[in-house]
Amino acid sequence: MTQAVTEPVDVRNYIGGIWRPSSGDRTLPIQDPASAEILGHVPLSTASDVHAAVAAAAEAFPAWRATPAVERARILFRLKALLEENKEDLARSLSREHGKIVAECRGEVQRCIESVEHACGIPTLMMGETLEDIAPGIDCATYRQPLGVFAAVTPYNFPVMIPLWFWPYAVATGNTFVLKPSEQDPLTHQRIVDLAAEAGLPAGVLNVVHGGKEAVTALMEHPDVCGISFVGSSQVARTVYAAAAASGKRVQALGGAKNHLVVLPDADPDEVANVCMASIFGSSGQRCLAGSIVVGVGSAYESVRDRLVRGARELTLGYGLDDATDMGPVISAPHRDRVLSYIDAGESEGATLVVDGRGASVDGYPDGNWIGPTVFEDVSPDMKIGTDEVFGPVVGLARVESVEEAIELMHRNRYGNACSIFTKSGKAARDFRYAAGISMIGVNIGVVAPMACFPFGGSRGSFYGDLKAQGRDAIEFYTDKRVVISRW
Ligand code: NAD
Numbered sequence: 001m002t003q004a005v006t007e008p009v010d011v012r013n014y015i016g017g018i019w020r021p022s023s024g025d026r027t028l029p030i031q032d033p034a035s036a037e038i039l040g041h042v043p044l045s046t047a048s049d050v051h052a053a054v055a056a057a058a059e060a061f062p063a064w065r066a067t068p069a070v071e072r073a074r075i076l077f078r079l080k081a082l083l084e085e086n087k088e089d090l091a092r093s094l095s096r097e098h099g100k101i102v103a104e105c106r107g108e109v110q111r112c113i114e115s116v117e118h119a120c121g122i123p124t125l126m127m128g129e130t131l132e133d134i135a136p137g138i139d140c141a142t143y144r145q146p147l148g149v150f151a152a153v154t155p156y157n158f159p160v161m162i163p164l165w166f167w168p169y170a171v172a173t174g175n176t177f178v179l180k181p182s183e184q185d186p187l188t189h190q191r192i193v194d195l196a197a198e199a200g201l202p203a204g205v206l207n208v209v210h211g212g213k214e215a216v217t218a219l220m221e222h223p224d225v226c227g228i229s230f231v232g233s234s235q236v237a238r239t240v241y242a243a244a245a246a247s248g249k250r251v252q253a254l255g256g257a258k259n260h261l262v263v264l265p266d267a268d269p270d271e272v273a274n275v276c277m278a279s280i281f282g283s284s285g286q287r288c289l290a291g292s293i294v295v296g297v298g299s300a301y302e303s304v305r306d307r308l309v310r311g312a313r314e315l316t317l318g319y320g321l322d323d324a325t326d327m328g329p330v331i332s333a334p335h336r337d338r339v340l341s342y343i344d345a346g347e348s349e350g351a352t353l354v355v356d357g358r359g360a361s362v363d364g365y366p367d368g369n370w371i372g373p374t375v376f377e378d379v380s381p382d383m384k385i386g387t388d389e390v391f392g393p394v395v396g397l398a399r400v401e402s403v404e405e406a407i408e409l410m411h412r413n414r415y416g417n418a419c420s421i422f423t424k425s426g427k428a429a430r431d432f433r434y435a436a437g438i439s440m441i442g443v444n445i446g447v448v449a450p451m452a453c454f455p456f457g458g459s460r461g462s463f464y465g466d467l468k469a470q471g472r473d474a475i476e477f478y479t480d481k482r483v484v485i486s487r488w
Pocket residue numbers: 153154155156157158162180181182183211212213216217231232233234236237254255256257287288389391417456457458462
């Protein structure tokens with residue numbers, strides 16, 4: 001059932017521990033994607049808002065940097081407990097502003113908890129190395145030191161998990177932070193900021209500035225921002241990577257995806273279909289790890305196709321907070337139209353439309369951004385639906401005769417975020433892992449999401465940079481290794 005209508009929120013920036021209105025007067029509405037109810041308005045912050053946030057972060061840096069790592073970790077331990085206590089409320093709030101079903105939102109909040117949990121280990125994660133006698137009587141040691149103010153710019157599809165790929169590690173290592181969240185669904189993360197303050201995070205250590213391109217540009221150009229993490233579409237990722245690097249910053253920019261799920265004839269077709277359904281249609285396909293092309297090798301093709309088509313027809317579209325709902329709406333009307341235009345293009349380019357999600361509707365929600373599950377056969381890399389990231393509940397099926405041919409097909413795509421193989425053969429899985437030039441690889445797993453202690457990020461057109469998000473890479477990204485060589 002739709003959550004009760006509440007007063008729309010005027011979203012504020014969080015600067016120096018205070019929620020402040022933007023200095024600009026432009027705003028965007030935040031809409032419930034199912035009911036179209038206005039949940040709030042988000043400011044399109046100005047460069048001067050960004051400068052104020054960076055100044056607050058820079059001012060907080062010396063004292064925060066001097067706070068012992070164990071004390072910083074204790075604040076994160078308290079935040080982890082508060083996230084656990086508030087998990088259900090956060091998940092419900094997230095479902096409402098994003099549209100995805102509440103079970104998926106619980107999973108997203110759980111991922112936030114795991115990031116904070118991992119960052120709690122900072123006293124050991126941040127340790128340096130030592131070696132005695134690098135020459136007679138001379139010792140060498142490295143100390144990991146924070147660098148100052150870091151920033152992140154994050155997308156709409158995981159509006160609480162993705163910011164927490166970054167700032168818990170940045171502040172755990174002693175840096176201070178400015179986040180520019182997605183302007184489409186910024187509400188739930190605001191509550192996490194309040195929880196961080198309640199946990200004891202001092203004013204100015206974490207700041208949030210809302211908005212779009214102007215705010216991002218101001219962050220990229222600001223001389224006091226020493227590094228930027230970006231997650232979003234590849235086109236913007238590439239621009240941010242180039243601009244932030246040109247202004248001398250550390251930068252990691254995670255982009256879009258087109259993930260192939262390769263099925264071998266020896267895989268159990270029922271298990272494969274279950275896993276693939278979740279991968280393709282979970283979050284209405286708005287995941288950088290969503291399966292978007294299913295490649296059946298030889299006789300695997302027909303058995304998986306039949307099950308996916310049946311599964312797609314049985315999915316219940318609806319409001320994310322309804323228990324009966326399997327799949328929610330997409331984020332906005334413009335995004336729905338963009339996905340629908342891909343379905344039109346697939347048809348006109350010659351793919352066979354087997355399940356058509358156009359014209360979907362849900363009783364009681366006439367203004368929702370609905371698209372039903374959509375399945376195409378005969379999809380080739382020369383078609384837009386075979387090559388572009390659609391970011392909706394649309395899957396293309398392709399048939400090949402060997403694993404080598406499947407890998408060749410994957411490599412024709414410009415993205416390299418994730419891929420999976422389904423097989424009972426260890427040798428086939430090993431050969432696939434060895435040859436697939438793609439960073440996150442699943443073996444009998446449809447959503448290849450590394451846990452917080454492992455790096456998250458793709459390759460080729462899906463990633464610009466070298467150090468990935470979370471895991472040990474985060475510690476590398478947020479610290480400099482100071483080397484001290486001593487003779488006494
Ligand atoms: P987006 O690129 O439109 O926006 C991402 C962020 O960049 C937002 O904060 C937005 O305000 C800002 N932005 C948008 N245009 C900008 C511009 N011209 N200049 C500066 N900043 C700009 O992405 P989205 O629609 O919010 O998210 C979906 C995309 O994110 C998909 O492509 C998806 O694959 C990708 N994504 C990737 C990963 C990953 O791990 N690789 C994870 C999640 C999402």
